[in-house]
Amino acid sequence: MPLPLDEVQAVMRRALLDGETGALVPLIEGRELAETQLAIYRNNVFASLTEVLRGTFPAICRLVDDRFFAYAAHEFIRRHPPQRPCLAEYGAEFADFLAGFPPCRELPYIADVARLEWFLNAAVTAGDTAPLTPSALAAIAPEEAPRVVLRFDPSLGFLASPWPIDRIWEANRPGGDDGAAIELAAGGVHLEIRRRDGAVVFQSLDRATFAFRQALGEGETLETASARALGVNAEFDLTGAFSDLFREAVVTGFEIAEVPSL
Amino acid sequence: MTIGSPSPVSVGIGLRAPHIDEVIDSCPAIAWLEVHAENYISCGPALRRLERIRENYAISLHGVGLSLGTAEGLDSEHLRRLHALVDLCAPMLVSEHLSWSMSGGVYLNDLLPLPYTEEALAIVARNIDIAQEALGRQILIENPSRYLSFRHSSIAEPEFLAALARRTGCGSLCDVNNVYVTCTNLGLDTAHYLDAIPAETIGEIHLAGHSRVLRDGVAMLIDDHASRVAPPVWELYRRVLARIGAVPTLVEWDKALPPLAVLLGEARAAALTAEQTIHAVAAG
Numbered sequence: 001m002p003l004p005l006d007e008v009q010a011v012m013r014r015a016l017l018d019g020e021t022g023a024l025v026p027l028i029e030g031r032e033l034a035e036t037q038l039a040i041y042r043n044n045v046f047a048s049l050t051e052v053l054r055g056t057f058p059a060i061c062r063l064v065d066d067r068f069f070a071y072a073a074h075e076f077i078r079r080h081p082p083q084r085p086c087l088a089e090y091g092a093e094f095a096d097f098l099a100g101f102p103p104c105r106e107l108p109y110i111a112d113v114a115r116l117e118w119f120l121n122a123a124v125t126a127g128d129t130a131p132l133t134p135s136a137l138a139a140i141a142p143e144e145a146p147r148v149v150l151r152f153d154p155s156l157g158f159l160a161s162p163w164p165i166d167r168i169w170e171a172n173r174p175g176g177d178d179g180a181a182i183e184l185a186a187g188g189v190h191l192e193i194r195r196r197d198g199a200v201v202f203q204s205l206d207r208a209t210f211a212f213r214q215a216l217g218e219g220e221t222l223e224t225a226s227a228r229a230l231g232v233n234a235e236f237d238l239t240g241a242f243s244d245l246f247r248e249a250v251v252t253g254f255e256i257a258e259v260p261s262l
Numbered sequence: 263m264t265i266g267s268p269s270p271v272s273v274g275i276g277l278r279a280p281h282i283d284e285v286i287d288s289c290p291a292i293a294w295l296e297v298h299a300e301n302y303i304s305c306g307p308a309l310r311r312l313e314r315i316r317e318n319y320a321i322s323l324h325g326v327g328l329s330l331g332t333a334e335g336l337d338s339e340h341l342r343r344l345h346a347l348v349d350l351c352a353p354m355l356v357s358e359h360l361s362w363s364m365s366g367g368v369y370l371n372d373l374l375p376l377p378y379t380e381e382a383l384a385i386v387a388r389n390i391d392i393a394q395e396a397l398g399r400q401i402l403i404e405n406p407s408r409y410l411s412f413r414h415s416s417i418a419e420p421e422f423l424a425a426l427a428r429r430t431g432c433g434s435l436c437d438v439n440n441v442y443v444t445c446t447n448l449g450l451d452t453a454h455y456l457d458a459i460p461a462e463t464i465g466e467i468h469l470a471g472h473s474r475v476l477r478d479g480v481a482m483l484i485d486d487h488a489s490r491v492a493p494p495v496w497e498l499y500r501r502v503l504a505r506i507g508a509v510p511t512l513v514e515w516d517k518a519l520p521p522l523a524v525l526l527g528e529a530r531a532a533a534l535t536a537e538q539t540i541h542a543v544a545a546g
Binding site: 002004005010016017026027033038039044045048052081083087089124125195 | 300301303304305306307308310326327328329332333334337339340343362363364365366367368369370371372374375376377379381382385409410411412413414415447448477478480482484
């Protein structure tokens, strides 16, 4: 009895990803050529997925050399192959993978640069939404205000790093000045990434504003987000920060959270 | 193309990202454009640009990720997104491949070969039924380029395609370059292959370039879509047209992408070849 199709496919998947060809080769016509034929498919799989990763992480490509990137991508693809056919959404685990990849130990900032590139990529394909005007909040009763939960533009991402990853990214993007001296001790950044008018942009926020917006972005109430911002900076201008959200067209909707039952 | 001597065959080109802006700005004279569905299945600016292109051109949606050959069944979320895209661009044709890419929840991003057995036929036919039902329309199934055969295959590839068309009402997308690559790599007869696909099922033809490589001392053809259509593939194209008549034809180029003008030139060459072939047949 020949193997059922699902088993043939599982055997071929392992042969391509892990190089375990022992179970597959006997199933192939003209066995003496089987390894050569399989190598064409294996090359298609790894080369095309490496190309996808190069497109999503161009600054990482420039930070390490091309051969090293191909090696890291190969290891990543083996351990984290795509689960969906939409490859614009492939690579979510790449930053964490690099963080734990021993050959990258000399580049402690590389994972955060990859996180930035992942946010930039995600912002490209996030859904379109219309911003909310502040007048939409007029009907909220004063006693409900602390329980307001805002919905943010889905392209928005927040990333904090102990490294100057914005400057590292700038220097390593296509056409960037990769000879620029970057003082790694210059300190960290708190970045907000989003798509605006079709272009993906990011800006550096002060720590309190970052804490405020990140909390709101995670679906926390206005009260919780305010407390987080004030915890960072007791002088934080809440009114100004709130109106900035609308001035920058960040908010797309809101709801009032239930009163927590005691 | 001038009025009075219309080409008998409608020729399109595969539209790839680096050419999109130029196509939007210059509106070249081409009958239709084919795009890879998976490049537009996420939201965002790519989709907005496709909508602009849709204003001026008929679109053919070519899927590369549905994995119709997978024994585990189709990814319903992917099918749902494909359906949304079909609704958005009302394509003239929708096509996919006789291959698989998904196994064990992993997407391998290549058009992998099937063993051509009765079991596989039942699985692929069921998946095509589900896809056609979900999309509310017929899809065309393309013959893949193959680099190996399974020993337990019992059905020849063109007969497998013909059986799928009988069972599901799907059509065939005859990729003439793939026929040449597969037959050369696996020692099959191209003429026999082409003549075995039922003429009435062929809804589209693909033309593309391939390359010849030496691997472990063995010459293999690689379907890399990185060059002009090769002379023997033009020969096979003429053979198909002579047998089945005018069918929408696509010129694909994916790697080492040339300037748009070169690709449009290949499309004109295809239109001219088709015109000459069909006139020659008509003249007896």
